[in-house]
Amino acid sequence: MKILVVCQYYYPEPFRISDICESLVEKGHDVTVLTGLPNYPEGQVLNGYRNGKKRNEVLNGVKVVRSFEIGRGNNKLKLFLNYLSFALSGSLKAFFMKEKFDVIFVNQLSPVMMGIPAIVYKRKHKKKLLLYCLDLWPDSLAAGGINESSIIYKFFKKISQWIYNSADCIAVTSSMFEEYFRGTLGMYNKKIHHLPQYAEDLFTENKEVVKDDKYNFVFAGNIGDMQSVETIVKAANILREHSNIIFHIVGDGSKLEECKMLSKKLGLENVIYYGRRPVSEMPHYYGLADAMLITLKNNKAISYTLPGKVQSYMAAGKPIIGSINGETSRVIKNAECGLCCTAENYSELANVIIQFCNSNEKEKMAQNSYDYYIKNYSKERFISMLEDTLNNLEG
Structure with a gap:
């Protein structure tokens, strides 16, 4: 054609x-x-x-x-x-x-x-x-x-x-x-x-694994108003005493500077910003993650969407932690590949992250994530x- x-x-x-x-x-x-x-x-x-x-x-x-x-x-x-x-x-x-x-x-x-x-x-x-x-x-x-x-x-x-x-x-x-x-x-x-x-082949073919003694949670993608990345920052503030929990924010967008300023105001040392990175480097950041993060605004229209990063997270075989409503929450629950709370609920997100760290189901979630991707996406x-x-x- x-x-x-x-x-x-x-x-x-x-x-x-x-x-x-x-x-x-x-x-x-x-x-x-x-x-x-x-x-x-x-x-x-x-x-x-x-x-x-x-x-x-x-x-x-x-x-x-x-x-x-x-x-x-x-x-x-x-x-x-x-x-x-x-x-x-x-x-x-x-x-x-x-x-x-x-x-x-x-x-x-x-x-x-x-x-x-x-x-x-x-x-x-x-x-x-x-x-x-x-x-x-x-x-x-x-x-x-x-x-x-x-x-x-x-x-x-x-x-x-x-x-x-x-x-x-x-x-x-x-x-x-x-x-x-x-x-x-x-x-x-x-x-x-x-x-x-x-997800692009990059995420299915390159499953780099970076091991350390921390629990690493990675957000990757656009940092705009709809993505509500400040929910992650506020959850990180609640978890600041947990020195083994680190948040990695990879991406750029209209709300990046605002999130950085919030982290600075709160004096957070458990949130690291990398800015926008080349696609070729993304397997490294995915490999660092014990779980990937997804957040969106608490909004009816936004809840209809299934962001493309969900497929990338799944293709990389990663558990997904979400502060999100609607379609994405439904998919994560159906796939049994992670844990969710309601959108913009940063205190509940902090609880869910602790629940994940204490879970014995991490490897099962990771495998479920990849299997669901292959079957559906x-x-x-x-x-x-x-x-x-x-x-x-x-x-």
């Missing part, structure tokens, strides 16, 4: 879509990606992509077409301009694309407007569109503090419904997303497939399901 992929983010930004596209190329498909200029999570467009540079390139067999984009910056106005600039410039690129594709695939994170260029191409060339929803809109706005009764929320609800209804088929990462589409957005007749994410399963869905659309 000749596949047009539309996603605002692509390599060198750290998103799974790059691996998906390269895997499709390995399967013999011709893949072109329409994307923006790399600026996540730094907030500024990377030097090598400014002033018209690298607008067209081939990366590991994937043809990458980049449209103009304003860097996301560090405030809400810049973020809105970032979202809007890709939707507009990407739509222009899509309209003037001469190449004919068999099918269109939108990898939809936030914002949902990244789907608009795909709709432009779909309408002009009368091709089918598969939208893979990783972030629910407009509920992602509500999770970010936008009131559901506000004009902004209602406007983006209309936009979201139009974009989702424009897709011929929707795939979702979480089984609870389907409930949202049916109940909240009223999309009762839309084809919706459950297509959970997978393997890369081979994902790519096969994606190919089948795209083929059915093309036909």
Whole structure:
């Protein structure tokens, strides 16, 4: 197949879509990606992509077409301009694309407007569109503090419904997303497939183990408002007298400095920050962990999601400790691969961590984690399901 992929983010930004596209190329498909200029999570467009540079390139067999984009910056106005600039410039690129594709695939994170260029191409060339929803809109706005009764929320609800209804088929990462589409957005007749994410080969093939006399708990990923990493910091404060319990925070994001300042204010020595590390180094940090940590805000919309790091944690064969609600809590409990408490409940998280340290089930949790990944989230399963869905659309 000749596949047009539309996603605002692509390599060198750290998103799974790059691996998906390269895997499709390995399967013999011709893949072109329409994307923006790399600026996540730094907030500024990377030097090598400014002033018209690298607008067209081939990366590991994937043809990458980049449209103009304003860097996301560090405030809400810049973020809105970032979202809007890709939707507009990407739509222009899509309209003037001469190449004919068999099918269109939108990898939809936030914002949902990244789907608009795909709709432009779909309408002009009368091709089918598969939208893979990783972030629910407009509920992602509500999770970010936008009131559901506000004009902004209602406007983006209309936009979201139009974009989702424009897709011929929707795939979702979480089984609870389907409930949202049916109940909240009223999309009762839309084809919706459950297509959970997978972990990159790096995590399944490199199981480095770092042994010491401590209990090491590792959080890896974006450190933003939704991730509620301050819950870990506050739990660490409760456990500060337990000198054998250490917390490792690997990643970057809008709340990193705030978390560092909180750790400093509390005088914590049991929390170590590493910043954003190359993907190639992540097996080391995973190998350090006795268990991996996942936290999210106490929010209805956020509870629908199953963050991609869950699959990475499982693929590495690690127990998971969560302060989290909804779909992720359900998966961890079903897999019997860790322990959970409610979202943002830092005192209960501290209790759960002590419970884990005293447990005789650590090795069983680790094995359950990996087994559940292989059965439900393997890369081979994902790519096969994606190919089948795209083929059915093309036909």
